[in-house]
Amino acid sequence: MSKSRMEAFSDGVIAIIITIMVLEMKAPHGADWEALQPVIPELLSYVLSFVFVGIYWNNHHHLLQAVRRVSGGVLWANLHLLFWLSLTPFVTNWMGENCTAALPVALYGAVLLCAGIAYYILAHVLIAQHGADSQLAAALGRDIKGKASVAFYMAAIPLAFVATWLAYGLYVLVAIMWLVPDRRIEKVLANRGE
Amino acid sequence: MSKSRMEAFSDGVIAIIITIMVLEMKAPHGADWEALQPVIPELLSYVLSFVFVGIYWNNHHHLLQAVRRVSGGVLWANLHLLFWLSLTPFVTNWMGENCTAALPVALYGAVLLCAGIAYYILAHVLIAQHGADSQLAAALGRDIKGKASVAFYMAAIPLAFVATWLAYGLYVLVAIMWLVPDRRIEKVLANRGE
């Protein structure tokens, strides 16, 4: 089976997820700075989610570059990842409206955690299919960032009930960890591509 | 006529359908567990519809892999399928808000039934074009799952008025039937591809 339609479908779903979140930022009724203030936490949670969904798209893009063929199981592992990502707008919106409450902040982390686990499953279904000595397995490596993200989300969920800023801090930390360029992975891909 | 644009358009429409359903899950006004409770039936009906739309996308993907060319009639048979799928968000939302009422549960089944029939029509328009001895006809086979799904939906509609959980049971049964991997179809495709 060709991977191109799975890529196109994933691009479509992720493009919609990353864009519809902005629909929840309703235009304020007034037209002055005061009316704009309640939008600020919504905007910040939108920025955070935009970065997270962007990270998943980037990683998905990298992961599938080294993929040769997809099976029915891969299609479902991919849909499973897209399902958790599709809950992002809901939790983003809830957290944006209740930015100081523990439960929305914890639930946000829980959805990110499930998406992280779903990505891990997808990567390992693909490696099982391509073999442990494939270019794909080499490119993914030990996936330290992926495992660290899952650990940080796991820590953030209970910490949100202690103090929300601890959970926020961990979310921002994960985002920064992925935004910093990782030349090692690109190098492996470049070397193997030769 | 090339099939690539029909695939791209279908991917776009299905990606939007599967994603916009989440927009109907409005963020609760409170920030505690109690406020989250009314969202649970909405979430469950979203999961069910996500799986159904995912099944259609998977099947559509499989079906079109063996397609060589498309005619104007195929484009309309495809749009007909997309029309019924596009009603999924509406019935999902209505059922999610009225999960114990017979009519929304029955209407949900009716839309799934029409989508099932539309898929059957699309498959047979394609087979008529490619010939009964084509790879496409072989890959589809007797399409027992497709016919069983239509029969289950037909049974679920009146059963919803007897007891809604009977209809829900049948919907979940159909979903599980498709989620269980079907090695037979992939084998036929693999064999013929040699």
Add this chain to the structure above:
Amino acid sequence: MSKSRMEAFSDGVIAIIITIMVLEMKAPHGADWEALQPVIPELLSYVLSFVFVGIYWNNHHHLLQAVRRVSGGVLWANLHLLFWLSLTPFVTNWMGENCTAALPVALYGAVLLCAGIAYYILAHVLIAQHGADSQLAAALGRDIKGKASVAFYMAAIPLAFVATWLAYGLYVLVAIMWLVPDRRIEKVLANRGE
């Protein structure tokens, strides 16, 4: 310039237009037949618009098949068509909620008329670029259906103020005219393709 990205972008926009219209069909608050009744005119206007947007997608698909290259002018002529199509959800919704009032029914026709004119402009910009003796010009022919549609929309706008059913009749007539297969065009394309 390659035409593939213009096709992909148009597919995306048309897929979104055809799908978001269903978002305006809000789930009724009750759960019985009575609660479902106000949805019926909205559903019918959705069906009509789904068919119209489907026709445009089909025609766009056919038109671009014979296109070799696109210029900056073609990109804008295409965006101009997409603009009028993007107003379809707005007028569909307004007509669905006010199905017996003259103005919404007339405005619906006006948007269809503008989309028809925009399609005509796009086709002629493409023909100007490819030459009057190109496969594209032959495939489009005298475009009797396109011209008849524009004439019917022009008639429907004032007729909506006489009696709305006259305008509805014309809209349905145009839709049927396009749905009936037109073997002549496919033949020209097939002949020229040899």
Add this chain to the structure above:
Amino acid sequence: MSKSRMEAFSDGVIAIIITIMVLEMKAPHGADWEALQPVIPELLSYVLSFVFVGIYWNNHHHLLQAVRRVSGGVLWANLHLLFWLSLTPFVTNWMGENCTAALPVALYGAVLLCAGIAYYILAHVLIAQHGADSQLAAALGRDIKGKASVAFYMAAIPLAFVATWLAYGLYVLVAIMWLVPDRRIEKVLANRGE
């Protein structure tokens, strides 16, 4: 890394942005001309934003035509541009509802300004990768239009607080500047392509 998925993802996001803005134009409750009047400023701000997003899509299309390869940095520079474009529906809606107030008109310009800067960054990340003597650098040239747009947005933001029509005038001016065909760029591309 191949550029095709980045193009497909950008097409998806821009297609959604350009289309969902119309969702904010709610169907009026009445069915006469009077009920339609509050929609007019919303329609005008929709038209303006449709043109601006269309310009970005066109420029993005041109820019990527000459691109050979993309890096992780390019993916993020592209996502950065998409982020600012994704705020367009929000500011369009706010400006449409408060068309005579200074702050919404100024904020609209600020989002356009940030998108313009993000486009400039993307173009320069790409040129840094391809070299100053590449076809890409030649096609972009001195990018006078891009720099003028940024200057006009910078002027429009304070001017909105003096008189909103001054800011509107500058926005329309920028739109017209881009709509007028620019044969010079197409020529360079055509010459270099030989």
